[in-house]
Amino acid sequence: MWLLLLLCFFFPFLANSDELPKGKVPYIENKVKIDGVLEEDCWKNSLKISDFIITWGAKKDLLGKKPKNQPDCYLFYDKDxxxxxxxxxxxxxxxxxxxxxxxxxxxxxDDCIEMFIDPGLTRKRFFQYIINPAGIIFDQKCEDAKQMKEWDSGIEYAVKKYKDRWVVETKIPLAELELKKDTGEIWGFNITRFEPNNWIVQSWAPVFGGNSQPDKFGVLEGISLDWNRYTLELNFTSWGNLSIGDDYIEFSIKNLSENKMDLTGETFSDGKLSSRTNFVIKPGETKNLSLGYSIEERDGKLSLFIKNQKGEVCYIKTKYFKIPDKFIDLKEFLPIYYLSENSIPLNLYLNIGRLSLEKCEIIFDITDQNNKSLFIKKVSGIKDRNFKVPLFVKDIPAGKFNLKMILKINGKEIDEKIVGFERIKGPFD
Known part of the structure; x- marks a missing residue:
């Protein structure tokens, strides 16, 4: 008891840590352009948050006080x-x-802002977004103190610098926040700003000692949605190889409502529609589904949308991907082979979409030091990304050679790999 009184005397902000900030978020229909310019009427009519306090810093005497560079934060929502x-x-x-x-x-x-959204005020599950002035983003889902960095957001955002401030403007899809019929209109929320030049963290909520404390987030009220729209539960089995070519997402979907649902599933690769399927799911039913997608030769974003009969989006899942530098991985290749060895065994892994395997072709070309072709073999109709193929080289003499492997999908060359090897006389030649 005496320890608690002493702490409250020297750190008065601790005594009020249970007095969490609150605000009512307005519903505003809008056509806002996400460009880092907060000039539309929807921003003028939004909930404004300006009461920030210092919750972390090098100078402990600053804790609980107002920061010099206090930001202004604006919040509103619409049906999506x-x-x-x-x-x-x-x-x-x-x-x-x-x-x-x-x-x-x-x-x-880095200088950055961090946003924390806890739909339904669970005090244990939230979605986190970190954005710096260069427009670099980090996002993750956290639940029961476990960080899920593999979670990706479909957030649309823009960052703009002015003479006296830098601005972040964001648009977060509600359907990616795993809403349920009983989520409710009271949510947890916090926003923080880190200033490395001043070495402080400022926050709307009293998250002293660390930002990721959902029990200390502020409270948002008035978020009233059509909760009957959010009655689906999805579990993902596989996103496929997330590489160049064609592949598919595998997942299960359960109808938690008491009504039959006519749904549409769509996949988008970098905003371009890849596939669409319609299906009906009964109350309480679970279905296993797969939807295809195509990825071109660049890094990007893959999205799955589930829509109801009205065309409203009920569920969104996003996955960012990076295309590998090489698509041919040659394993356990030896640099020297005896003349008595009639074949060279190759063990390969093709880092491409699963549905593109049967559409691909690999050309194996062995050339001498004068670049003269001595052996050519073409392989197609591949069933597995891991596969073995023998190259019969009994007619190739002693010497140094290059093995060129060319990978094509639908006739288009996407990768080339060259390795050198040598044929020599062995003890039995």
Whole structure:
């Protein structure tokens, strides 16, 4: 008891840590352009949050006090999205730090804002978004203190710098927040800002000691949605290889409502429709489904949308992917073979979409030091990404050679790999 009184005397903000900030979020139909310019009427009519306090810093005497560069945060929602706009004031815009974060990797040390959304005020599950002034983002889902960095968001956002501030404008799909029929209109929320030049964290909610404390998030009220729209439960088995070519997502979907549902599933690769399927699911029924997708030669974003009969999006799942540098992986290849060995066994892995295997062709070409072709073999109709193929080389003499492997999908060359080897006389030649 005495310890608690002493703590409250020296750190008065601890005594009020249960007095969490609150706000009512307005519903606003809008046609906002996400460009980092908060000039539309929807932002003027939104909930404004400006009461930030310092919750972490090098100087302990600053804790609980108002920061110098206090931001303004604006919130509203419509039937499909949750909107957050933040104006971060600073008298040293050119000195903002943006060197630590990498895309979807939360490197500590940059100027940044962090948003935390806890639908239904669970106090244990939330979605986190970190954005720095260079427009680099990190996102994850957290539940029961477990970080799920593999979770990706379909957030649309923009960052813009001005002379006296930098601005973040965001548009978050409600259907990616795993809403349920009983989620309710009271949500947990917090927003923080890290200023490395001042070495402080400022926050709307009293999250002293660390930002990821959902029991101390602020409270948002008035989020009234058509909760009957969110009565689906999805579990994902596989996203496929997430590489160049054609593949498919495998998942199960359960109807938690008491009504039959006519649904549409769609996949999008970088915003371009890849596949669409319609299906009916009965009350309480679980269905196993797969939807195809195509990926071109660049990194990007894959999205799954589930829509109801009205065309409303009930569920969104997003996955970012990076195309590998090489699509042919040659394993256990030896640099020297005896003349008595009539074949070279190749063990390969093809890092391409599963549905593109049967459409692909590999050309094996052995050339001498003068680039003269001595052996050519073509393989197609491949069933497995891991496969073995023998190259019969009994007619190739002693010497040094190059093995060129060319991978094609639908006749288009997508990768080439060259390795050298030597044929020599062995003890039995």
């Amino acid at each position: 999205y949750f909107y957050v706009g933040v104006e971060c004031y600073d008298d040293n815009i050119e000195g903002l730090m943006t060197e630590k974060m990498e895309e979807r990797d939360a490197g500590w040390g």
